[in-house]
Amino acid sequence: MIAKRWMRRWIPGLLTAGVLAGAAGCSTPPAPRAAPGPTAVSVTAGPVPARSAPAAPPATAEPCPSGGVRLVEMEGNAAMGLRVADFQLVNCGDQPYALEGYPQLSLRDDRNEAVPVAVEHGAAGITTGASNLDEAPRPVTLAPGQAASFGMVWRNLVTDSAVPAATARIVEVEPRPGAPRLWLRLAAPVDLGNSGRLGLGPWRPMTR
Incomplete structure (x- = not known):
């Protein structure tokens, strides 16, 4: 009898302890601490791009020679030993420039020494069919910016x-009597x- 009363007292206590223990074991664990956010990284700016250098100003045009005209070498032609060259005279001044007849022309070599040459008007005796060289001369007046030409063959x-071959790399031209001579390396x-x-x-x- 005593044993039964003891069992009745002990079993409820045991159940209570078990329930409490179970409750303690099955309770939801506390939420974990929030993971720390990403560590702030100090970003160092890269090198600041250098500012583009300002564009160079366009090259200044070659100054106009003192005589008010400029000599320009044009495209030539060579075939079977026959050579043809053309030159242009540009009025780069601010006044009309009058021409007549033929230019006065001489040649020089690399050492700036005169090259002996007989300059003849026209192409007679050198070639045929060069009408631009054989036409009669006429007066030509160039307004500022206009150009005239002459050819040679x-x-x-x-x-x-026994006679050394002559090669000229410099041409000198006097456009009209008394005018400053123009020097041009060819x-x-x-x-x-x-x-x-x-x-x-x-x-x-020159016609355009």
């Missing part, structure tokens, strides 16, 4: 091995061989 011949040299002759055409107005 020669043959690159070596007929005497892109295409005048290779005369030892022929010693050059045909020269008159001034002609």
Whole structure:
């Protein structure tokens, strides 16, 4: 009898303890602490791009020579030893420029020494069919900005091995009597061989 009363007292206590223990074991664990946010990273700005240098100003145009005109080498032609070259005279001044007849022309070599050459008016004896060289001269007046041209022809011949071949790389032109002479280094040299002759055409107005 005593044993039954003891069991009745002990079992409820045991159940209560078990329930409490179970409750303690099954309770929801506290929420974990929030993970720390990403550590702030100090971002160092990269090198500041250099400012673009201002564009260089356009090259200043070549000043107009004191005589008010400029000599320009034009495209030439060479075939079977026959050479043809053309030159342009541009009025770069602010006054009209009058021309007549033929330019006065001389040649120089790399050492700036005169190259002996017989300059003849027209192309007679050097070639045929060069109408621009053989036409009659006429007066030409250039307004500012306008241009005139003249041509010349020669043959690159070596007929005497005892005579050195002549090559001119500089041309000097006096556009009209008494005018300042114009000096021009040539892109295409005048290779005369030892022929010693050059045909020269008159001034002609340039047409556009």
